[in-house]
Amino acid sequence: MSLSESRRHAATRETLPQLSIDSWNHRHVLDLDDFSREEIDLVFEIAKGMVEILDRDVKKVPTLRGKTIATMFFEPSTRTRASFELAAKYLGADTISLDSAKSSVAKGESLIDSLRTLQALEVDTIIMRHPCSGAPYIAAQHIDTSIINAGDGCHAHPSQGLLDLFTMKQQFGDLTGRKAIIVGDIMHSRVARSNIWGTRHYGIKLVLCAPPTLVPRGLPEMLDRCALNHVTIEHSLDAALENADIVMPLRLQKERQQSGLISSMREYIQGYQVNLQRLAGAKPDVLVMHPGPMNEGVEISHEVAYGTRSLIEQQVTNGVAVRMALLYLIAGGKSR
Amino acid sequence: MKEKNLLVKNARIIDPAGGLDESGDILVAGGKIIKTGKDIAAAGATVIEASGLIACPGFIDLHCHLRQPGYEDKETIATGAAAAARGGFTTVCCMPNTSPPLDNAATVGHVKDIAAREAPLITILPAGCITKGRAGRELTDMAELAAAGCIGFSDDGSPVSSARLMSLAMQYTASLDLPVIDHCEDLDLSRGGHMNDGWVAARLGLKGIPAAAEDTMVARDIALCQLTGARLHVTHISTKGSVELVRDAKRRGLGVTCDVTPHHLTLTEERVMVAQAGTGTALTYDTNARVNPPLRSSADIDALIQGIKDGTIDAIATDHAPHTMGDKLCEFENAAPGISGFETAFGTLMALVHTGRIDLNVLIACLTAGPARVLKSAAGTLQPGARADIALLDTGREWTVDVKDFLSKGRNTPFDGCKLKGMVVATISGGRFAYSYSRKIYNIKPVNEYLG
Numbered sequence: 021m022s023l024s025e026s027r028r029h030a031a032t033r034e035t036l037p038q039l040s041i042d043s044w045n046h047r048h049v050l051d052l053d054d055f056s057r058e059e060i061d062l063v064f065e066i067a068k069g070m071v072e073i074l075d076r077d078v079k080k081v082p083t084l085r086g087k088t089i090a091t092m093f094f095e096p097s098t099r100t101r102a103s104f105e106l107a108a109k110y111l112g113a114d115t116i117s118l119d120s121a122k123s124s125v126a127k128g129e130s131l132i133d134s135l136r137t138l139q140a141l142e143v144d145t146i147i148m149r150h151p152c153s154g155a156p157y158i159a160a161q162h163i164d165t166s167i168i169n170a171g172d173g174c175h176a177h178p179s180q181g182l183l184d185l186f187t188m189k190q191q192f193g194d195l196t197g198r199k200a201i202i203v204g205d206i207m208h209s210r211v212a213r214s215n216i217w218g219t220r221h222y223g224i225k226l227v228l229c230a231p232p233t234l235v236p237r238g239l240p241e242m243l244d245r246c247a248l249n250h251v252t253i254e255h256s257l258d259a260a261l262e263n264a265d266i267v268m269p270l271r272l273q274k275e276r277q278q279s280g281l282i283s284s285m286r287e288y289i290q291g292y293q294v295n296l297q298r299l300a301g302a303k304p305d306v307l308v309m310h311p312g313p314m315n316e317g318v319e320i321s322h323e324v325a326y327g328t329r330s331l332i333e334q335q336v337t338n339g340v341a342v343r344m345a346l347l348y349l350i351a352g353g354k355s356r
Numbered sequence: 357m358k359e360k361n362l363l364v365k366n367a368r369i370i371d372p373a374g375g376l377d378e379s380g381d382i383l384v385a386g387g388k389i390i391k392t393g394k395d396i397a398a399a400g401a402t403v404i405e406a407s408g409l410i411a412c413p414g415f416i417d418l419h420c421h422l423r424q425p426g427y428e429d430k431e432t433i434a435t436g437a438a439a440a441a442r443g444g445f446t447t448v449c450c451m452p453n454t455s456p457p458l459d460n461a462a463t464v465g466h467v468k469d470i471a472a473r474e475a476p477l478i479t480i481l482p483a484g485c486i487t488k489g490r491a492g493r494e495l496t497d498m499a500e501l502a503a504a505g506c507i508g509f510s511d512d513g514s515p516v517s518s519a520r521l522m523s524l525a526m527q528y529t530a531s532l533d534l535p536v537i538d539h540c541e542d543l544d545l546s547r548g549g550h551m552n553d554g555w556v557a558a559r560l561g562l563k564g565i566p567a568a569a570e571d572t573m574v575a576r577d578i579a580l581c582q583l584t585g586a587r588l589h590v591t592h593i594s595t596k597g598s599v600e601l602v603r604d605a606k607r608r609g610l611g612v613t614c615d616v617t618p619h620h621l622t623l624t625e626e627r628v629m630v631a632q633a634g635t636g637t638a639l640t641y642d643t644n645a646r647v648n649p650p651l652r653s654s655a656d657i658d659a660l661i662q663g664i665k666d667g668t669i670d671a672i673a674t675d676h677a678p679h680t681m682g683d684k685l686c687e688f689e690n691a692a693p694g695i696s697g698f699e700t701a702f703g704t705l706m707a708l709v710h711t712g713r714i715d716l717n718v719l720i721a722c723l724t725a726g727p728a729r730v731l732k733s734a735a736g737t738l739q740p741g742a743r744a745d746i747a748l749l750d751t752g753r754e755w756t757v758d759v760k761d762f763l764s765k766g767r768n769t770p771f772d773g774c775k776l777k778g779m780v781v782a783t784i785s786g787g788r789f790a791y792s793y794s795r796k797i798y799n800i801k802p803v804n805e806y807l808g
Contacts, residue, residue: 050639054638130682131687132685150687152687152688152690153561153562153641153689154561154562154688155687157638157639157640157641158641158643158687158688161640162685172561173689174561174563175561175562176561210561213561236558237558237564238555238556238557238558238564239555239558241554242556242559246559
């Protein structure tokens, strides 16, 4: 370790605990709907320190040494799981990984039983992904162990919402008056839902753009009832792109065509693909994000995904930093 | 042993079928109502002092699930009947989605045998399947099912998708003069849905079941009712659109009736999200609020209450659907739909009376005379000669729902812990106590003498 690196290391170790985390009251991270602006800002302050750690050759700090973090994924995932596991390892935690699609669940064990077992094994934090909306909420009603929701059905993906917002703030600083578009399968997108909640404190105008069949019927009333006045729904991407600062296409799964929600990939691409031709009508400095995994050639063209306006790789790196911050706050920040 | 006569004294007697609402006494002998009136004297009769209580006909439930045979871990005929008695019900119609289903005379006979042996104090009337195995492909032998004692036909929960098959079924049921008890749901439109298709579904990321999935099927089956002349009973209607369709069908003189559940009258879709409105922000995804049809919006409740007031809705039926803990202790999408409803029905419905939304006499009519009319049954009245089925009600008594006290095996209810005002204090069936709160009688088997 060079001298400057060891200084940086020491600096991070000192700055992390100095942050005031008294305002942090979350035992679990289930969604961003119960996050205040101060809490999100706190996550981001810590995440900035984590970005520094990620720049080092030796990325390991002992913050969570002695803590055990379990990832419990009831549906396949590569990116989110790897991101969380690396985040935990960089902070010095021990991790175990339960691939529930192949284990006890396949033998008929219930969700609650699986979680109670982990609790009995004295795991400190459970990172959970589940295909059913609300599964981590039900889990949190039955066990005391902290749960971080790594995606539940079509409902929420709070760490993704945070890393998207973190990436936006990294680019623009103050987000007041900025316009971001999330385009694609809003209906089935937990990323869109968590972004709706995450962005509400920051003065962003958020446009949800999709064909009518991919917008939940109750969404306009939900936005109204939950006072989410910063969000609008738009069916034309070309119209939405006017004055947009950020556009984030969502993965479109092939099943959507089979179930008739879109007539054909061709029709969808014509209306909703984010490509150079379409961006020619937008502001020249519009930035492109994608929560991954991408279907290149469907919701996003290759040229845009890897072009100069793309923040997609930064999102991935930031994802580790933001998840480190969450783990720090949940597993190590406060003794409970 | 000669049975003693029974005299209910000083009750407020409400008998909608007989147009009665007055204070007085009810004399029962030989299991039948002898007379009602003021200052009845009956030497040697067991006297039940009922001042401050309402005496009305025992409730009739057009729609419940007793689960036997096949799902005895959820409920048995004996535990279901005990729960019914606690709820004031003396007659219940059980749906045929047992295992095996009630699609043949032998299984219907089996249920009737168990009922006669285990719960003779409660009148248990099975509905038979419309199609074999409830599979929607071949009609059951309906005349034989009717002869075995079925009071109507239903593929409840698995509605008949084929309009042609449904029209054929209705031709048979018309000739038998029995109703089709119709769970109206277009399965193609509701597929994959788990709750009402509204703002709460959008909030929770759950797929919605649109009201149109019910409305379109109600419209189809009203058309088939007109085509065949059958008696169509639309059960557990839950939408404004359904109420309007049935109202219009009745106006046109068709043989259409309908019922609604207590939970669809008192809870909205928001109950899935939060235990009580305005309490905290943590989402509950409460599987005890998962029910089919789903809990709807407050606009639907308004329409349902209007339907009760103007007579569009004939009856209130519990759709008592008991489940095990395991059936509900899981992800919302995987939870079995249904509410254990017998024991909370009256107490929850009384909230509508206390808030002035429904008149008490109308409520009692929907639990007695209304369902009796749907069944063309002689029950549901206190007129002389009728079977002595009587519910004694204390409309002002407050109590807290505690599932640990349930007589039903099914403890799946969104009302657990709710404070209710209005209680069934005793249920008399065929002149005998099937339930008494104060006497701690939980009795669905005959005893050798009347209990005073």
